[in-house]
Amino acid sequence: MSLGLSFALLHDAFFAAIAAAGFGSIANPPLKALAAAAILGAVGHGLRFYLMHALAMHSIPASFLGALSAASLAYAVALKLRFPIEVLTFPAILPMVPGIPAYTSMLMLIKFLRCTDEVQAQEYLLAVWRNGFSALFILSALVAGMVMPMLLLHRTSQRMTRVRASVSGEHD
Amino acid sequence: METRFSNKEHAQLLELLLDITVQLISAGAHTAKAIRIAQRIAQAYEYEADMIILPKSISISLSRKERRHVRLTAVRKTMPLVLNSTFNHQMSALSWRAYDEHLPLEEVQQHFLHMLALPRINFMLVLCMVACANASFCFLFGGDVIAMVLVFCGTASGFWLRRQLMHNHVHHYFALILAAFVASLISGLGSLLGFGSTPSVALATSVLFLIPGVPLLNALIDILEGHVINGIASFVSCCTMIICLALGLLCTLFVLGVENL
Incomplete structure (x- = not known):
């Protein structure tokens, strides 16, 4: 990886951390959880940036892997700090939400509806579908990546806040 | 013969469980989690809680573990959503303590009231953090410094406006439309005045802070x-x-003007 790319990666991870902490703060989480969410956000978005720019991966699988890594790490942190996992996951995933494709799709839809030139209109329509689908599938990939660790580790994630490490397991 | 209402603890526990469940749902816990926490507390005192949670109401039917026919049932309205992860986290921990350490019911109640009374993170601090977060978003989407500054101002205004409108009991959907309009208008000033090279990025990012992430x-x-x-x-x-x-x-x-974008 070149120096320029490493620098860009650090930049990306830094701003992703701020974004994760900022959006996390709306839900009034414990401060430790907020700091953890910032780190998770940086890791998830940083990994996605690396996959997309250094390995030229498509944004959909890259988003999936980014979300998966953040959510899996969230699980580890949640075990360590005894937080329920959903406090950590969402702010970490948020910086990967496909805002630009969603916006472009909407803008192009308006342009398409107002357009009278047939050829131009087809171009707009194509942009609506391309961006709309891209937003939809990136979002689906994020959701899949985020939910997967929660489902796989379903039983333990419900006992995150238990102090006594009991193995009796009569119920959740 | 024991009558249904002779047991004070039974009624007291039912009230507490309703209070806790209503608060958990209002603080943004998902349904299964709220049910688990309430049932865990019930089991700590040798009771079983059967629950129905609907978007606008919660019903709990509480019975003695060894005498399932001695049963009290109550329904309560839910409260509006005010996210509070700290409360959910502490409540979950408290339910485990009640279960593992057999805390007296009064103590659980006191802890619960204490948690509810804890202050939230300062509003202005949250406002600054959200505005910084949205400006960072703008950077991640490829915006320049001017776009970031505009998004910061737009987000701060939109966030503040939404809270003011909600305080004045404006319908929350309408408050959302207004907040999104103001946030995007301020963020989009760059394209109107010809500032910066990435005005469309600013516009696209400006409303993202309003996405209801946790409820989704x-x-x-x-x-x-x-x-x-x-x-x-x-x-x-x-x-x-x-x-x-x-x-x-x-x-x-x-x-x-759509044609300028």
Whole structure:
């Protein structure tokens, strides 16, 4: 990886951390959880940036892997700090939400509806579908990546806040 | 013969469980989690709680473990959503303590009231953090410094406006449309005045802070865990909110002129 790319990666991870902490703060989480969410956000978005720019991966699988890594790490942190996992996951995933494709799709839809030139209109329509689908599938990939660790580790994630490490397991 | 209402503890526990469940749902816990916590506390005192949670109401039927026919049932209205992860986290921990350490019921009640009274993170601090977060978003999407500054101002104004409107009991969907309009209009000033090279990035990022993330995630978890009706209900309300913020953005696009973007 070149120096320029490493620098860009650090930049990306830094701003992703701020974004994760900022959006996390709306839900009034414990401060430790907020700091953890910032780190998770940086890791998830940083990994996605690396996959997309250094390995030229498509944004959909890259988003999936980014979300998966953040959510899996969230699980580890949640075990360590005894937080329920959903406090950590969402702010970490948020910086990967496909805002630009969603916006472009909407803008192009308006342009398409107002357009009278047939050829131009087809171009707009194509942009609506391309961006709309891209937003939809990136979002689906994020959701899949985020939910997967929660489902796989379903039983333990419900006992995150238990102090006594009991193995009796009569119920959740 | 024991009558249904002779047991004070039974009624007291039922009230406490209703209070706790209402607060948990209001603080943004998903359905299965609220049910688990309430049932765990009930079991700590040798009771069983059977629960129905609907979007607007909660019902608990509490019976003695060894005498299931001695049963009290009550229904309570839910409260509006005010996210509070700290409360959910502490409540979950408290339920485990009650279960493992057999805390007296009064102590659980006191802890619960104490948690409710804890102050939230200062509003102005949250406002600054959200504005910084949205400006960072703008950077991640490829915006320049001017776009970031505009998004910061737009987000701060939109966030503040939404809170003011909600305080004045404006309908929350309408508050959302107005907040999205103001946030995107201020963020979009760059394209109107010709500042910066990435005005469209600023516009696209400006309303993202209004996306109801935690409720959306909860809707998803509800559906996955089998609470499909609750999941669909909160998913529909989240989608309505997203449509509202798109409407606010749409107004801005028309004010700024679609052809210039």
